[in-house]
Amino acid sequence: xxxxxxxxxxxxxxxxxxxxxxxxxxxxxxxxxxxxxxxxxxxxxxxxxxxxxxxxxxxxxxxxxxxxxxxxxxxxxxxxxxxxxxxxxxxxxxxxxxxxx
Numbered sequence: 001x002x003x004x005x006x007x008x009x010x011x012x013x014x015x016x017x018x019x020x021x022x023x024x025x026x027x028x029x030x031x032x033x034x035x036x037x038x039x040x041x042x043x044x045x046x047x048x049x050x051x052x053x054x055x056x057x058x059x060x061x062x063x064x065x066x067x068x069x070x071x072x073x074x075x076x077x078x079x080x081x082x083x084x085x086x087x088x089x090x091x092x093x094x095x096x097x098x099x100x101x
Contacts, residue, residue, distance in 0.1 A: 022084050032070055046059060
């Protein structure tokens with residue numbers, strides 16, 4: 001099953017609010033955020049082996065790397081969304097903004 005089937009209502013909602021491209025990017029950003037949250041929860045239970053009190057609160061290296069990669073991906077998606085908004089504004093078509101919750 002494709003993401004377009006699994007997330008059809010979410011995609012439709014964001015595409016209606018933000019347009020096709022920004023809407024799909026918003027859904028991708030939400031999925032990455034959800035993955036980052038799950039990774040953070042996993043990091044709570046997967047610490048490096050070490051002396052108690054020393055480095056025992058640091059997540060395993062793979063979890064740290066996954067977290068960094070997810071943050072990097074979010075930053076890239078956010079920059080594309082912002083550029084699309086600026087491009088629309090430059091063409092005289094102000095892009096809709098996401099409502100702040």
